[in-house]
């Protein structure tokens with residue numbers, strides 16, 4: 665067996681020392697991390713996206729709208745009685761879809777004629793579901809029926825997967841246009857393909 669030289673011994677000592685230093689540093693780091701975790705202030709709990717009212721009105725509009733909960737709360741409100749898919753009657757509250765379009769500068773009332781008559785409204789949901797309305801369905805000069813962007817049912821806020829915003833179409837015999845989780849309203853010019 666080879667007798668270790670002074671050089672070999674020195675090397676061994678250095679390796680051992682550096683090993684101990686590395687382990688100590690790693691432990692310290694772990695501990696420090698533990699302390700940081702424990703001391704970190706609890707992150708404010710963000711409500712899930714679908715409980716926060718946010719609605720865009722886009723497309724063929726004079727003024728695109730970007731409504732947050734605060735802006736939404738200032739809009740004039742309506743309430744309607746309507747029967748849902750289960751056949752249960754409920755009182756829905758919210759903002760008339762026509763009112764939102766009026767505020768976005770879409771032709772309404774007396775000015776709803778001519779080329780504006782081939783505009784349509786596409787309601788878009790967070791799951792990409794879409795339903796179409798014609799402007800006269802949403803205009804108080806054409807109809808007394810109020811199609812609502814509802815945020816409450818029987819006094820309670822609508823929550824996912826229905827809310828926070830849902831279309832309610834009173835008197836419609838099927839509920840396929842009762843779009844849940846509405847995120848945007850698009851006004852679109854209907855073109856006939858060549």
Ligand SMILES: Nc1nc2c(c(=O)[nH]1)N[C@H]1C(S)=C(S)[C@@H](COP(=O)(O)O)O[C@H]1N2
Nearest residue numbers: 749789790791793839840841842843844845
């Ligand atoms: N976002 C979204 N909304 C939607 C749908 C959908 O698939 N996605 N389905 C529609 C259909 S076909 C019906 S019958 C009703 C059902 O409403 P309910 O889930 O409250 O029973 O929601 C409508 N709204």
Ligand SMILES: [Mo]
Nearest residue numbers: 749838839840
């Ligand atoms: Mo449906």
